[in-house]
Amino acid sequence: MHELLRMGDLAALVGIVDDGGFAESARRKGVSASTLSRSVTRLEEQLQVTLLRRTTRSIEITPEGAAVLVEAREILDRSETLQDIATIGQKPAGLLRVNAPVPYVLHVLAPHLPQFRLAYPDIQLSIDMTDSLVDLIGSHADVAIRLGRLPDSQMLYRPLGRTAWKLVASPSYLDLHGWPETPADLEQLEQVRFAIPEHINTLRFMNYDSPVYVPAALTAGNGEAVRQLVLNGLGIARFSDFMIAEDLSAGRLVELFPNQLDADPLDISALYLTRASGLRRLSVFLDWLGSISGG
Template sequence: MSTPYMPVIIYCENRHVWNGSLQKVHELLRMGDLAAFVGIVDDGGFAESARRRGVSASTLSRSVTRLEEQLNVTLLRRTTRSIEITPEGAAVLAEAREILDRSESLQEIATSGQAPAGPLRVNAPVPYVLHVLAPRLPEFRAQYPDIQLSIDMTDMLVDLIGSHADVAIRLGPLPDSEMLHRPLGRTAWKLVAAPAYLDRHGWPETPADLAKLEQVRFAIPEHINTLRFANHKAPVRVSPALTAGNGEAVRQLVLNGLGIARFSDFMIAEDLRAGRLVELFPGQLDVEPLDISALYLTRVSGLRRLGVFLDWLGTIGEG
């Protein structure tokens, strides 16, 4: 007796649209059409999805039309400028994601004896990519040459589905959400300056002496500019030299002798080792280390390529 196929049901407005088997799904619905529909919704429209996929918008339109005809429902309301998903479309979308994820999981199982392969989309803060990931990625590529990494850099928390990311690396406390996460370590804060800057303006002997210097400030988040020290009730106020909206810009300005600033350890570890920067009052900053975490979605947590990437991230820690 042959093994029965797993039943799949697609619901629309509390009624069954179709009830059958994976074999019948394969016969009725094209996986490419389901993927096209999901991609159009995630990308916010036909034109953007077509650009990302390297196909024509008319090709995607035909895929959606086939789905609508086969399921006998309207999935999307289309205008010249936007799309709107119908209630039926939202129900089908959830099932389509599950079908596509199941298909990918089955492919993973079928190739379990082979090396992990396929695309993996990573989102991470700019400094983490430049100072932690980039120097070590040759090791990962050598070990897993068939994994096609795509790295997007942003310091903002992103919607993993909307940004097409499989995993996001984040610093600091995590928001309440349904996303899974894996701790990757912690990074301490350090207050630093260029030796030449201190030679010109004076080397501080106590934290209070910092008031005689100038600070290169972060535009956001503002709290990074606050300098609190153990055994000091109030923060030390330092006049701003200038402000930059990017952590790497702040670092370059400090390296060029424009003031002092505090950074996550991994951002300036090489600079300290090379003597380009010096740490001021080691161990005296009164600020909690930053947690480093990898966030990912339940629906992709079983992918082998994601699993090996998360394991590798755990080995490199905070750099």
């Protein structure tokens, strides 16, 4: 090999694979697809191997390309870490991509983000909201906030605390349909249900052998939509406590049968890749998350 591989060419290869093709990667980077194609061609000529097989609609990485991709990621990660080390003494800066469930962004992150911006004005946060588990590489996220048990993986994570479940309804709904005195009385009411995950709709109580069945009023596919429907008097539902803490405090919702729900609290965790673990902007963001989440 008569010349060093260019960092830009390696970054181009990684981006093409992560984005699923030349066109999408070019769109994300704001360059032409031909520019990315030249980068891959240059790598292939230098390494004397075929990295990608290209068709009109897709790309396929070769075994040699997969091996090069692993090393390319490592080189790029080390380069970014070295750049981070070189700026020690300066304020953390740069783009940090965050993926989190919609309710967590709205009820935990958003109210506290002004203080983070004041403390770290040079960190540019890009927040993507989704309630489903995502692949950090495929979603271009540096850190993902997740609720519940974590799947087995090679990702690093930091515990951020736990959130308990609460069963709630609006006072106006209960005034109209009756205030239940025992969990069994819930069968006379209606429930606003989550489309996914289905298990949230199951209501188990201490000292009850089987779940209490509550007829469905309607179903919504988003936790925030379920909350709005309950606020508007369409039924009862159970939520993570951070979602409805302000509603309870303001009296917009009331809790039914406190401390009687038989449901384990959800763990709150921040997941991140090994490649990002050396970035100071990630480190200060994780510390801040712990401070606002109690973790």
